[in-house]
Amino acid sequence: MARILITSAIPYINGIKHLGNLVGSQLPADLYARYMRARSHEVMFICATDEHGTPAELAAAKAGKPVAEYCAEMWQVQKNLSDGFRLSFDKFGRSSSPQNHALTQYFAGRLAENGYIEEVTEKQVYSNADGRFLPDRYIEGTCPNCGYEKARGDQCENCTKQLDPTDLIDPRSAISGSTDLEVRETKHLYLRQSLLKDRLDEWIASKTDWPVLTTSIARKWLHDGDGLRDRGITRDLDWGVPVKRGDADWPGMEGKVFYVWFDAPIEYIAATREWADAEGLGEAAWRRWWRTDEGADEVRYVQFMGKDNVPFHTLSFPATIIGSGDPWKLVDYIKSFNYLNYDGGQFSTSQGRGVFMDQALEILPADYWRWWLLSHAPENSDSEFTWENFQSSVNKDLADVLGNFVSRVTKFCRSRFGEAVPEAGSYGPGEAVVAAELTERLAAYAAHMEAIDIRKAAAELRAIWVAGNEYLQEAAPWAVFKEDPDRAAAIIRFSLNLARFYAVLSEPFIPDASATLLKALKAEDAAWPQDVDAALSALPAGHAFDVPENLFRKITDDERAAWQERFAGGRG
């Protein structure tokens, strides 16, 4: 048994996430966590909300609420949706937690002691009307290059030229539209990650088994221009972790907070501490996952994230950990994902285009989405959600192949033998062939899950389901029953055991259907099969069961058409 630490990129607090966000980190992380638990490993699966930063403050203001209250409410909304999708976090924390405040300040203090923090005075645009400093992209104006009137302070969307906010003609606040802007001096802390460039470079170079997507982004940042640049880790905002040096005040930094991307990854650690605190456990309970001098040297740490998060997880966060000089656990493997597109374009929050987590659960149970999203996870390139594809995957894979297999076996048994596993007859060569095939497929399935090859694992699982229908067709118990009822009994006993076997193997992908099936079969043993022959005898002769309701219903053409229209966007 091993110990596996799994973190999913933490979703931003501002609003409900869409299916692309879900499949980019939380859902595959959940699949992996469930699989590792099923294999009897000790798992710590961590997620949280990322609550700081300008967008959270603006969203709260728009909602007319104090930002703390807004975040607390949105945390609950996201927590409910996580539960709805059966995301099996051991802790769904909050980056605004006291634990994260303390740890973030601690890390900053350690980095300062070790010479990795620099104080820099710089000029930034301040909006008098908004009463705040404006991030570059919150300043709009006319592009000096192409004349586009809605160019942002960091880049012109029209001509793609990179800009400095002071380049803009007629600059105004993107928040209020106010032109009452001025340039003020402000002091910030910079993380001197350039000093760690060689160590990070060496570390990344050693990760030869990581996805290309992960390492190529890291290498680009390490080698672009003059190499890895230092990074500002503080902001002039109200909502965030106050800048402190450990427990001590930081002279000159009063009223400032740490930058969201400094405190967000630290929340992985802090959330584990939140878990330990909530469980009434001591310090050692969380530290054994994170401190290599306190047990974490035996931990395998795997992170899941969308490609936009890669630089922070491959560079900034490791720089924070290495720079602390403490034996904190560094990530062992990073699984990164491309984006999921929606029906020929992108998901769009502002245009209401695409399916969002709350809407998805309104129209269909979580398993339907989990299956489609995971079996089409954007691992190698951006992938595409279409309603036609979704409908055919759900109807074919879940309803026809798996659901109908369970249905035909349990109902046939009920009508011929009653609602208990039939006793007569014994397994023969036909069953041995299937068991041999399944032994091979089970090994392949496990190998893909270990390697986090999600689509391949899904394809293998489907093939395992199909094997049941092939067997049933070949064995034809409905015909055999007329001549040799004992033989038919053995076939059905084997098939009922296949159904239990499927419930166990499918749990990481479709936990609800798996639970429903196990319950109907009254199966006490849901352990991962060590031996396929043994597993296919787990339900003994005479074992009573219930015929379950259909595990999955089909999506009709009318529903598909209606949903396609409803989620097309255009603010309708």
Next chain:
RNA sequence: GGGCCUGUAGCUCAAUUGGUUAGAGCAGAGCGCUCAUAACGCUUUGGUUGGGGGUUCGAGUCCCUCCGGGCCUACCA
């Protein structure tokens, strides 16, 4: 502008990292079965691997070039 990824059957994706005749699922066609959610099984039709050139005994895979799609480019997170 720079960097990276990507283009394979009507659709969604594979192809053991340069190795026989490029494979699956869905959709289409035919046959079979009647236990089951009009479900299942078997057979089968679909490809100049975006175009062109090159390296090699051998290229979907490597190189050059052109065309298309996407992401990143450090103050959104």
